[in-house]
Amino acid sequence: MSDLLEEELGTWRRSHYSVDIDPSLNEIQVIIMGWVSSIRDHGNIKFIMVNDRFGHIQVALKKKDSSSILLEKVEKLREHSSIAVKGKIRSEAKAPNSAEIVPLELKILSLAKKSSPFQMQSRKPAGIDTRMDLRALDLRRSLLQSIFNIRYTVLSSCRDFLKEEGFIEVNTPKIIATATEGGATLFPIFYYDREAFMAQSPQLYKEQLTMAFENVFEIAPIFRAEPSRTNRHLSEAISIDVEKAFVDYNDIMGLLEKMIVYVIKKINENNKTHLKFLGSALPQVTVPFPRYRYTELIELMQKAGESVSWGDDLAFQKLQRLEDLNAKTFYFVTDWPTAIKPFYVKPSNDQPKECESFDLMFKSLEISSGSTRIRRKEELIERMEKQGLKVGAFDYHLKVFDYGIPPHAGFGIGLERLIMSICNLENIRDATLYPRDIDRLTP
């Protein structure tokens, strides 16, 4: 019954990308397409609000001027249905955009069969699971539209920045034979008749590739079997991985902070409308970012009464209690204990208990790690053995170190955590379209 009303596109195509119509186009005939966000009946006139990804426009349907077929179709409409409207633009001071569409014809392209189980206008319309179960619908909300448009600016401006800095984009395998940093958090795969794993990082590959391409980056998924249920961990995330030849960790910190400043500038330029919906300003950033040595931070924490010792990892909860740090936005923690960093991180020459490493923090959240890497095979093997890794399993990697791999350094930054920081999100799940965690595998 209702199906009979659904029509094909046929020869109809949109006149414009957007419903965001200039009122000076008064009397121009257009075809708009989008989804219905509200229907209001004022007796002699009906208002249908049509949304597309740029905004919304009101379709004003006067009963006395409309054909019975048009009225019958509108009668069947329900919020979220996709429609096409052929009509004339009328500049109308009282309309939301100072313009509205007077419809001549209407096609129902796809009829919504149910009502949305959550409020689309609300900032917190429902529990996260309710929203996730109908994620594609949830994503029509203005707040999420804003977040994911900003996310696209982050992705594309990182790429532009790295291109300008002389990097080449690479893709490394996500199916790997051995764990990069120990096997605890890996997902195993049946790879034909063998066991393999999903890559938790492109680390070893990007290091190798500095031999051939010097400056490489990859933006790709990483996979971690995180057993914890928190608002800042995902089982599948996007990592922006950068590796550069002939530099050390200080150069890389300079590159990373420059990239963050570039990205925030681009969001301010390109996402003005989206920023309005966020409800909070972007972090203010200038280079250089503050730098704390790890040792210095441990002392600060001890003074603040936290029970921490040199050599401990910096716990999120403990950092959260340091008011000074949480008043900052981005800062670096440098020169970590060698023992708690991965095997490929280069120990300092004068003080090998410390290593040439950094974490980029946003308040108490770690969003990136980087370091100078070890380039001598014997030193790598020694560090692997100390960390209890099976050296033989890394043969395929170690053998290229016989052929003059250049000195190199790099970082990996978690895209979703960067988005959380920039957009002031509480839950990392809203920085990704379809989150994966210990409890969720669909949609």
Add this chain to the structure above:
Amino acid sequence: MSDLLEEELGTWRRSHYSVDIDPSLNEIQVIIMGWVSSIRDHGNIKFIMVNDRFGHIQVALKKKDSSSILLEKVEKLREHSSIAVKGKIRSEAKAPNSAEIVPLELKILSLAKKSSPFQMQSRKPAGIDTRMDLRALDLRRSLLQSIFNIRYTVLSSCRDFLKEEGFIEVNTPKIIATATEGGATLFPIFYYDREAFMAQSPQLYKEQLTMAFENVFEIAPIFRAEPSRTNRHLSEAISIDVEKAFVDYNDIMGLLEKMIVYVIKKINENNKTHLKFLGSALPQVTVPFPRYRYTELIELMQKAGESVSWGDDLAFQKLQRLEDLNAKTFYFVTDWPTAIKPFYVKPSNDQPKECESFDLMFKSLEISSGSTRIRRKEELIERMEKQGLKVGAFDYHLKVFDYGIPPHAGFGIGLERLIMSICNLENIRDATLYPRDIDRLTP
């Protein structure tokens, strides 16, 4: 012993990104860094060729003008070692780039311990497995440098094109609960305590996302358990996936051919030096690409004496024998039998045995598939059942179809196959950095 000669970067940094030095910079002091591609001893003078990702420059070391420490270091050098040279530029007509470096100081940053097992200058230096085992070294070859720089242009120009066309880049999960197109070619994963799979396509997600973002694209790995050993299949590949709301497959063919033309134009503009090493010109392209209906092609093949029937898939080997087709570069095959296309492909309204679908071919190689998609839930369910899929397993997907999903169409294009076509490669393995297939899981 040799290790003692390896030095740290210290305060040294490159003066330029490239060794591709302008001879007019005569007498300017620079620091260059790169890998040694040859050492020639002419008695009183030694020539060291230093390569970086832009080219190479000759370092000319006169024995009588050089310190003993400099001479001693050069004595230890071996091809592929990474070095840094501080010296003066001298314009020199006989040098390869009309300029050379007169060294003042030299640092061996990383000493090659072994000689390369294959020839770096040769176009076919060794069997593919020998090269793959030392892939990072293999990638220093000029031919591969060219391919992967062109590949980067393909990636970045696709992204630029799609941005200009009003698309947003998305990332969809690679860990999924159910097969998209039947379960035959999936890699299973242990996902915590459940079974999951690696995504063979972002198909269902990109379709869903047209609800919220209308025009979406994703460039990401896809995973297929291909049991075949051929030169055109990989177990892990990069797919450029595009999906657009409010259009049909004809619009999408127009978009795809426009993208290919854009990409080839950009390679011609940006990769002049790299194109020289390819040894073959880029395919000439103009829009529209030729279009053959599937039915028409079957008739052509039958006339050519091939034993094919309407309803068969088009076999690579049989297509290869059609001289007319193989004289072309890119062309479309349209309106395929519904029965051999996936469940989400929309049957034609007038002739439901055919569907609104296309493959983009390059000679006899399929490089892309696209179609108008079904947007009615009942129709999707019917098609799933016909193809023997478990409808219940797609619940998470089907339920968003209750909320007014717009008409949509799209395509997926295999990046490596596109690179093969553009660069005239025989083996798809050279279009990817670290290939994965039934036999190869490392490096």
